Amino acid sequence: MSGANPRAVVVDDSHFMRTLLSDMLEDGGLTVVDTAANGAEAVAAVRDHGPDVVTMDLQMPEVDGLEAVERIMAERPTPILMLSAHTADGADVTFEALEKGAVDFFTKPGGEVSTRMSGKEEQLVRKVKAVAEADVGGGRSGPTTVSGTTTGASDDGGVATADREFGEGGTVVIASSTGGPTVVEGVVGSLPRDADLRVLVVQHMPDAFTSRFADRLDAASEYDVSEATGGDRIGGGEVLVAPGGKHLVVAGAGGGRLRTRLTEDPPEHGVRPAADVTMRSAADAVDESLVGVVLTGMGADGAAGVQAIHDAGGRVIAQDEASSAVFGMPKRAIERGCVDDVLAAGEIPGGILDAVKLEVNP
Template identity: 30%
Template sequence: MNVLVVDDSSLFRRVITEALKTFPEVETISQAPNGRQALLKLQALQPDLMTLDMEMPEIDGLAVLEALKKLPNPPIVIVLSTLTHKGGHLAIKAMQLGAFDFITKPSATNAEQSLNLLREELAPRLKALRVRVNVRQILRAQPQRPPSSPPSPSATAAKPPTASAGLPPIGPTTKSTDLAAPPHSALQPEGVPASARQVRLPPPEMVLIGVSTGGPNALDCLIPALPAALEVPVLIVQHMPPIFTKSLAEHLGERSALKVYEAEHDSVAEPGSVYIAPGGRHMKLARSEQGQKIIQITDAAPENHCRPSVDYLFRSAANHFPGRAIALILTGMGSDGTLGLRLLKRHGCFVIAQDEASCVVYGMPKVAIEAGVVDSVLPLDAIADRVVARVSGRDR
């Protein structure tokens, strides 16, 4: 893996380089002090991965991402951003422009601490990128094919029209899979009573979403597609640092018919509203004496190395509102969410997983599917319609 480190700080360039040197898959490391130099070096260096600072002189990180979109085989980009409100907005925008993921710049007071923090952040991302980098290297090694000659008029006339000729395709363009199975199928999780599998449950009273790497873009597709008339609250755990989740909530709120908030302690989860767990803190559900859904924010220990944790939210919903939710497990690294889904499934919760083709990282959905706790596997752009159908009772 060839890496280009782009940062206007010589200190950060050095620390990032030293962190990258500890990974055996990293073969070469080059540096650029700003976006302009990075773009000039692309042709000669052909990097597989670029670590990109957002705030730089001459050409900033967003302008670099805009330029990369025009290239046929651009490097994969991991953005480094400051842990500030502005940094959060820039990171969300970077995801929209095609960045793979983001890392917050360490605020440690010495280089060794910064090095260790960066290494911890880079390790799972480099692991998740191995297959993608291998594919990119194969594509880069293939000779460019000359453009094909246009077909002759007679050849064109002899062929029936197809979707590629500019006509709409016949049938759906995306594939969905319902993992419906007989009661004793291996797809059914252990411990799910037969009654929960066979009884028609009432429509769900909430939507629970767990998502990690690739999440900002996935949510940017999903949440605006939900109607204002959605009669249940939506609760989201997105693995993100503090401050950034507020930027994400503001961005989604501007694009959505639903009201989107960074969740606050002891607030009531209202229908037609979306609540995102604040970065660096857990979110769970409790039940009031009147049966209201109360959001609680805690600083309990991380779960699955994550805070907020998807399992933490899912487990609370299973305990306090059994059988009342529809759960979505979307793109992301690791296995966070699967244990919580097991509990939800014991009470008949319907679970949707994002399919591999539309995931940035097919980790969390894959683990959940393999654990047998998923009812339906859908491409990202088909999930909102299925959620609405389940909530309305049309899809039972």
């Protein structure tokens, strides 16, 4: 990143929003080098100024945000934060933008925008600065594929299973934040159904998005994926996604199933759901094979959680720096000294299978 203050381009078809966002970012220590009213202007601004980060509206005339992301990532890869409506439709198109290479998204509030956006200024500035640090030049954009040498890959992109026998599955808890949705999709989508794992996913995102995220994982995976609703019980071959705005707690385990509940306890690390909550409760409740996975993201969520899993005898995997969009969460976990394996995104599914000791005939 160039200099101490990240250099930003603000893209929105509303002059009012461009001014409001620019003022917020400038007040937060960023330098806004240009603004753009549509996607075509955004592509030109990135080409002319080479910013560290772009905030990108989705719905714009002429060239919309999706096409602009695609063109920017093809011409001059730059970290992009999408500004999305807090709606189901907004969620769908936002996930498309992430597939095309955007790093993360920030939801615009409804109602009186000026008042409600002002209340989110600190959160917005923090997220823009985190996205500005993202590495988008190493081919990390787009869904993760499995190519690790530990396990090999099948023709359809999943982990090769021809030489494996699977016993009773274990429990996997995945923590993910900035840059994580496509990585989670790649990891969950590559786990073989025969492994019979119970998987809990904590991805930092708001409530209008987690149900759509669960739907996407379900479509991409051999596992049955759903958003937690409270009181869920899951067994092998099932994935539960923590809903936005609530913590997911493992309330008990037995007979090959997990019993969960949802709470509205205070946020941890400024987020709810927090992976630390889910991981600590899993470490307390699960006596069988347990694996904690910390993926890309800003902040420290997951570090204390995987420490609890490690202390309970479980295994811990962290995504490596080279494949992480933002190396904050994995780095904090690694610094605790409780991580067993540091793996590239594409090696994590195989690492999970090794960690739960499912490989009988290596």
